[in-house]
Amino acid sequence: MTEVTPAIVIEGLENRFGDHVVHHDLSLTVRRGEIIGVVGGSGTGKSVLMRAIIGLQQPSAGRITVLGQAMDAPPMRGDVDIRSRWGVLFQGGALFSTLTVAENVEVPLKEFYPDMEPALRHEIARYKVMLSGLPAEAAAKYPSELSGGMRKRAGLARALALDPELLFLDEPTAGLDPIGAAAFDHLTRELHETLGLTVFLITHDLDTLHEICDRVAVLADGHVIAVGTIPELMASDHPWIHEYFDGPRGRAAAAAQDRQHARLDSSAQTKA
Amino acid sequence: MTGSCDFSIETAADGATTLALSGAMLVGTVGPVDRALRAAQVACDRVDIAAVGDIDTVGAWVVWRLARDAGATITGASDHAARLIAAVRGCDSDAPIVPILPGVWTRVPATIGQVVVELAVGMVGTVAFFGAMLVSVWGVVGHPRRIRMTALVRQMELVGVDALAIVGLMSFLVGIVIAQQGAVQLQQFGAQIYTVNLTGRLALRELGILMTAIMVAGRSGSAFAAQIGTMKLTEEIDAMRTIGVSPMEALVLPRVVATVLMMPLLGCYAALFAILGGATISAFTLDIPFWNFLARVQEVVPLSDLWVGLVKGPVFGLIVAMTGCYQGMQVSGNSEDVGLRTTLAVVQAIFMVIVLDAFFAVFFTKVGWV
Known part of the structure; x- marks a missing residue:
């Protein structure tokens, strides 16, 4: 068995807009099969980082390798298009507004596998819609008829259309009510376990970080200042990290997770 | 893989x-x-x-x-x-993937009915909008300090000054076409000198103002609809209302007043360039010297032609600007609606301008301004 290649390797990434340097000497490795959360203050370039990884933004310098494929090299003949191996959920869902949810899911399928039988494509669209936690009837709805939470799930269904190995989520729980956000976290975790996904998750939601992330990468001053589990991050002495995780909201999120674990433990004991 | x-x-x-x-x-x-x-x-x-x-x-x-x-x-x-x-x-379903549409026999009458109702509602809406605008004009006249001079001047620049190049060029070319084509026909009677009458009168009475109105509808009417529509979507208009700023005063009035003021000026300017275009082509192909052409325009074009053009200007301006602003205010839902309303603003404005132009043509003939 050869060594498993990491999902994403970023080395010495630099992104600049004119004189404004967003990233400088940024390095990060995302392992296969983990959920990595990316946090950072507003304007630290979390979304720019994601856009650079998925090739929407040409970096000024540095190397990005995704699933063993260098992003700056032209694709080799016979290579499966790297874009069919990842799925992206943009912040607002970014659904095509003139297509129904099911048609949205079918777009990548049509693009990458035009020979596929239409009947199979429709079936795939239907079950992906339900797999993303939407009711079956939502398949025929247009994006404007959906609520914010449903739109995110529809965007997720499209991101999952090609059974990707790698899933990018840009602030998936932003703008959702706490119940909807918790449900989305649960869905992400469940899909991660069932489908064996690697998830690259940009978020401000401390509950999400505590609940589903295996590791957290902290972005500040243009590079990744720390990567690790939340207890590991707390052990570092960077003031921003402490302010972030040890602030009133951070403590509340940690306490909420402790309570939930306690509840699960006690219910497990009662059953035993 | x-x-x-x-x-x-x-x-x-x-x-x-x-x-x-x-x-x-x-x-x-x-x-x-x-x-x-x-x-x-x-x-x-x-x-x-x-x-x-x-x-x-x-x-x-x-x-x-x-x-x-x-x-x-x-x-x-x-x-x-x-x-x-x-x-x-667990995700098995046979739900439809596109909305189920009713049959064509239901859909066609339904669409026709919908269009008729929308037309009626639209007419009432336009009249109501015009009324609301008059009310706010009255309010501003009572309190002249509420006039937004900065916005007004800015809109005058956008509607008028920024359009000078394109309106001038367009009119010049139209003038060339009229004079050249007219001369070809008039030459058959040996009456090519009447090219001057044709170009001069047509430019001042009809073409200058009509072409300008169409150009302003495409440039500014559409911009008004898109700007106000986008502001509606981003809830800027609602924010204005809650602060106590009337969108009518802050957004609509400066645009409408600016267009009403700029249209006659632009129309006059366009007519001038059309005559210059006619004079230029005549100098080259009809052996009518450039200055002679201009001197002859003074002799054969009555002053009433200028007035006809100038009277129509503010009316067309009002229609173009009001349609743009009205459609902008009607935007609701999503960004697709902005595009739809913008198109509608331009189409309606041009249509109404042409209808009114026909009305004016008959009217001025009847009152003796021929």
Whole structure:
């Protein structure tokens, strides 16, 4: 068995807009099969980082390798298009507004596998819609008829259309009510376990970080200042990290997770 | 991500048939097998996937669907495959993927009815909008300090000054075409000197102002609809209302007043350039010297022609600007509506301008300004 290649390797990434340097000497490795959360203050370039990884933004310098494929090299003949191996959920869902949810899911399928039988494509669209936690009837709805939470799930269904190995989520729980956000976290975790996904998750939601992330990468001053589990991050002495995780909201999120674990433990004991 | 998918059908001694799938069952490889199995309509008692390598949810779905349709059991599933099949099994549905539309016999009358109702509502809405605008004009006249001079001057620049180049060029070219084509016809009677009458009168009475109105509808009317529509979507208009700023005063009035003021000026300017265009082409092809052409324009074009053009200017300006602002204010829902309303603003404005122009033509003839 050869060594498993990491999902994403970023080395010495630099992104600049004119004189404004967003990233400088940024390095990060995302392992296969983990959920990595990316946090950072507003304007630290979390979304720019994601856009650079998925090739929407040409970096000024540095190397990005995704699933063993260098992003700056032209694709080799016979290579499966790297874009069919990842799925992206943009912040607002970014659904095509003139297509129904099911048609949205079918777009990548049509693009990458035009020979596929239409009947199979429709079936795939239907079950992906339900797999993303939407009711079956939502398949025929247009994006404007959906609520914010449903739109995110529809965007997720499209991101999952090609059974990707790698899933990018840009602030998936932003703008959702706490119940909807918790449900989305649960869905992400469940899909991660069932489908064996690697998830690259940009978020401000401390509950999400505590609940589903295996590791957290902290972005500040243009590079990744720390990567690790939340207890590991707390052990570092960077003031921003402490302010972030040890602030009133951070403590509340940690306490909420402790309570939930306690509840699960006690219910497990009662059953035993 | 390599290797293709294949299938075989075996019948055991007890008569039970087994559909054995093998290879990689992935979104990229399962297509041909799916097609073949659909065409063959295989009946089987067992679906065996022990020889299947890589599998994703699409592969799992195909396995599950085959088993469901044939009433077969799935055997030989690995842990991973079993987990995926369990996941897709719970997502089985036959819900439609596009909204179900009523039949054409229902849809056509329904659409016609809808259009008629919308037309009526639109007319009432336009009149109401005009009324609301007059009320706010009255309010501003009572309190002149509420006039937004900065916005007004800015809009005058956008509507008038910024349009000078394109309106001038367009009119110059139209002047050339009128004079040249007119001369060709008049030459047959030896009356090419009347090219001056044709160009001069047409430019001042009709073309200058009409072409300008169409250009302003395309440039500014559409911009008004798009700007106000976008502000409506981003709730800027609601924010204004809650702060106590009237969108009518802050957004609509400066635009409408600026257009009403700039239209006669632009129309006059356009007529001037059309005459210059006519004079230029005449100098080259009709042997009428440039300055003679201009001098003759003074002799043959009555002053009433200028007035006809100038009277129409503010009216056309009012229509173009008001339609743009009205459609902008009607935007609701999504960004698609902004595009729709912008198109509607331009189309309606141009249509109404041309209808009114016909009305004016008859009117001025009747009152003796021929």
